[in-house]
Amino acid sequence: MKINQIIREKRKELSLTQEQIAEFLGVSTPAVNKWEKGGTYPDITLLPALARLLKIDLNTLMSFNDDLTDIEIENFVNDLDKVVQEQGYQTAFQRAIDKIHEYPTCDRLIYSVILYLEGALTLYNVSAVEQYQERYETFYKRLVTSDIQEIRDTAISMLISYARNRGDFSKAEELINLLPFSAIDKEEQFAILYQRQERYQDAKKLWEHRVLKGVTEIQTALINLLEIALKEKRENDANFFADMYETITCQFCFPEWMRYNAHLQLALVKKDKVRSLSILQKMLPAMKNEWNTQDCPLYRHADGSDCTWLSAKLVKTIVDELANDGEYAFLRNGSEFEELIAQLKD
16 A cells, blocks of 8 residues: 555544544645545654654555565465474464564565464464464454455454354354345346346356355354264264264265264264274375366365365374374274374374
């Protein structure tokens, strides 16, 4: 952004008038008006005081650090992943924070970096997650005021998750009420429009995305219904939901390893060692297989590479948990488990 845009937007964010800015700096109101229109610029001697008044640094005020492009952000996040693997999570975390300090007003950078770091906590089995999540929650609170709806809504969703996990249910409910609701499905309207315009490529992409999203939502619902059934000791219903999960996953051509999720959860809860190991022997190797979306007419315009990358990364995390988490100690007695872990590590 140019300096005039920064002055105008930051002033409005702080609910300050041009008259107040002028009074604080000892200049005329017309002078501030000209700054915001780009007709003139503030005297150099006023810049430090103006930056402090607008609660920004001089680099931001002078536009030395413009927003990064989407490609630059994507490359930076990819580099962060390499840093996590080669130098550790803490090093990547500090590098990310330094980058955010360099571009403090770039919401897309903050959004992409913090979401990646949040996911990497689980993906790389990071310890002492609370110290990091406390910092991330601060960033999500900042992003709630973003001008970009996607970022704003995701930030609210993450804050809901934080509140819910620490048992602050009243706060979670308050945040849920902040989420937008619309009876009009924008994506569906575009898909229908493109189809009527005979823009079939565009229409197919949207319909395929809806299939992916819809099946994922059904899977999530079935897993939650399964968990409730287990809590209420309705074993037959839990088995039904697990079977339904497997059927849906197979019928809609999702990656092979996903079909085992629900039944594995059942076996682990029951501490059924034989069943758990039998499922893991099929599921974990399958997680390293590529998901070729081109093989299924439902997803010809989808890219399954992200899913393949994520599942391959998750294998190590799952193996570490199985080998070290006390919850899975019942699996570790016997050569069968050791052979499975050794095979996966190789």
